[in-house]
Amino acid sequence: MELSLHTFILKMKVTDHINQSDKTLISFEILPPLKGKGIQSLYTHLDPLMEFKPSFINVTYHRSEHTFKKTQNGTFEKVVIRKRPGTESICASIMNKYEVDTVPHLICGGFSINETEDALINLNYLGCDNVLVLRGDAAKNEAAFEPEPGGHKYAIDLLKQVVNLNDGIYLEEDLKNTSKTKFCIGVAGYPEKHFEAPNMDADLKNLKAKVDAGADYIITQMFFDNAKYFEFVKSCRAIGINVPIIPGLKPIYTKKQLTILPKTFNIDLPAALSEAVTACKSDLDVEKIGEAWLLEQSKELKKAGVPVLHYYTLGRPLLVANVVKQLL
Ligand code: FAD
Numbered sequence: 060m061e062l063s064l065h066t067f068i069l070k071m072k073v074t075d076h077i078n079q080s081d082k083t084l085i086s087f088e089i090l091p092p093l094k095g096k097g098i099q100s101l102y103t104h105l106d107p108l109m110e111f112k113p114s115f116i117n118v119t120y121h122r123s124e125h126t127f128k129k130t131q132n133g134t135f136e137k138v139v140i141r142k143r144p145g146t147e148s149i150c151a152s153i154m155n156k157y158e159v160d161t162v163p164h165l166i167c168g169g170f171s172i173n174e175t176e177d178a179l180i181n182l183n184y185l186g187c188d189n190v191l192v193l194r195g196d197a198a199k200n201e202a203a204f205e206p207e208p209g210g211h212k213y214a215i216d217l218l219k220q221v222v223n224l225n226d227g228i229y230l231e232e233d234l235k236n237t238s239k240t241k242f243c244i245g246v247a248g249y250p251e252k253h254f255e256a257p258n259m260d261a262d263l264k265n266l267k268a269k270v271d272a273g274a275d276y277i278i279t280q281m282f283f284d285n286a287k288y289f290e291f292v293k294s295c296r297a298i299g300i301n302v303p304i305i306p307g308l309k310p311i312y313t314k315k316q317l318t319i320l321p322k323t324f325n326i327d328l329p330a331a332l333s334e335a336v337t338a339c340k341s342d343l344d345v346e347k348i349g350e351a352w353l354l355e356q357s358k359e360l361k362k363a364g365v366p367v368l369h370y371y372t373l374g375r376p377l378l379v380a381n382v383v384k385q386l387l
Contacts, residue, residue, distance in 0.1 A: 071160055072243030073189050074275045076114040077303050077366045084367040085383055086162075088117040088307070091143040098152060105157070107380045108372065111387070115160040116153055117191060117278075117369070120146045122169035125200050147178060151185040161187055162245065165221075167211035168195030168204065175211070175220055176230050183224075183240045191245040191278065192217045215269050218244055222273040246270070248277040248304060250291035254325035259294070267300050276302045278369055281309040281320075283352065284329045285359050306360055309371040310378050311349035313342050346378060354382045361386060 076084055087108050092100045105116070121143040127135040150161035163182060165175065182190065194214045197204045211217045223229075227239040246269045249262060256262035266277070277300070282288055288306050295304060311320075317333055320326060332352055339345045357368050368386075370379045 070186055070188060071114075072241075072275070073115055073160075073162060073245060074243050074303065076160070077276070080114075083361045083365055084114040085111050086113050086115045086117065086305075086367050086369045087379070088119065088369065088371045088373075090119050090373050091121065091145045091149050093142055094140075094144060098149070101149065101153075102156065104372070104376050105153070108376055108383075109157055109159070111380070111383045113159060114367065115162050115189065116157075117162040117164065118146050118149050118153070119143075120164040120166045120193075120195075122166060122195055122198060124198060147181050147185065147187075150182070150187050154186065160189060162189040162191050163187060164191045164193055165217065166193045166195030167206055167214065167217050168198065169207060169210075171207050171210050172220060173230060175217060176224070179221060179224055179240065179242070182242075188241050188243060189245070190221060190242050191247070192221060192274075193247055213265075214246055215265070215272055218246065218269055218272055218274060225273075243275050244273060245276050245278055245305075246274040247280065248291065248295070249280045250282045250287040251280065251326050253280075263294055263298055263300075266295070267298055270300050270302055274302060276305060276366075278305045279307045280324060280326065281307050281371060282326060283311075283332055283356070284327070285356055285363075287327075288360070289363070303366040305367045305369045306365055307369050307371060308353060308356060308360075309373075310346075310353045310375055310382070311336060312346045312375050312378060314339065314345055346375070349375075350378050350381055353379075354385055357382060357386050 089101065089104060092098065121141060123139045123141040125137055125139055128138045130136050146163050150163045153159060153161050165178060192214050194204060206212045211220070221242050221244050224240045225242055227237040229237055248266050252259050252262050256265065279288060279291065292304050311332065314336060317328060317336055321328060335348045336345050339348060360368060372379045
């Protein structure tokens with residue numbers, strides 16, 4: 060009997076995808092399923108999106124949380140839970156099932172530098188040459204972000220560790236003849252400023268430091284007003300940030316998002332959008348408004364020649380699919 064071996068023919072870096080295309084590409088971000096849901100729930104989410112042949116799929120990382128569980132004797136014990144585990148293995152599963160490149164997110168929060176190195180080695184073994192490096196947010200029980208003891212404080216520190224591995228420099232200095240990884244490294248950028256930065260100039264300076272340290276491209280926080288993205292790109296170019304800047308886009312589909320999104324992501328919603336959503340009688344009407352808004356944003360960005368339209372698909376993959384269908 061013939062032995063059939065599956066070989067990956069993709070394995071391209073995000074920047075290779077961009078450099079090899081003269082068109083605007085499509086990519087999607089997904090979250091690992093909640094623990095207990097199983098991988099099929101993820102495939103059900105992704106299936107309707109795969110017909111658009113995304114260039115890559117990002118998979119978010121979720122740090123563990125502390126919570127208190129009531130014991131039999133009525134006292135509470137502190138337990139650590141991770142609600143959405145599995146980023147690295149999900150990336151491998153998606154690459155295997157759909158033959159599409161994946162971009163695992165890697166965060167500083169909750170990781171020691173040794174655990175980070177192990178995660179990067181695992182990704183390298185799995186054949187994943189892309190990574191989006193992030194700091195992560197404060198844990199629920201923290202007032203501000205706290206690194207793990209001996210862990211990284213800022214995304215740039217994590218980025219430098221990845222750059223070192225790409226140069227064959229591991230944490231154990233006496234390792235000889237080491238194999239070099241070849242990660243293409245993305246970082247986050249904020250068209251409306253990261254909430255902790257005192258001003259936009261300081262935030263842009265920190266972003267430039269990440270690019271100067273080796274970041275290959277930037278993916279932005281979601282925005283609902285394209286003017287903010289265009290202004291951000293202009294400011295980046297003015298200070299010598301010359302890597303691709305990929306716009307991150309999310310649909311609105313419930314009224315609740317009018318308060319949740321600005322609060323959670325520190326972004327503004329344009330008055331025209333919030334007024335239209337407020338006037339809706341049902342969430343179904345909100346979805347229609349959200350879809351039309353996302354389509355208009357996407358069309359304008361595509362016309363402006365952005366390298367990739369990157370969609371945050373959580374919650375409404377079909378809405379995103381409808382938008383992309385109308386764009387093609
Ligand atoms: P950093 O680049 O470290 O910046 C954080 C803050 O510190 C900024 O205000 C910056 O200006 C400032 N700063 C940077 N360097 C210095 C320095 N040397 N000295 C002083 N200040 C400095 N979170 C997750 O937990 N999991 C995910 O999967 C995830 N995916 C994301 C994907 C995208 C595209 C985006 C935009 C965000 C994502 N996040 C994710 C959220 C992200 O972790 C938070 O926004 C976090 O608060 C900041 O991460 P960062 O990588 O931008 O941090």
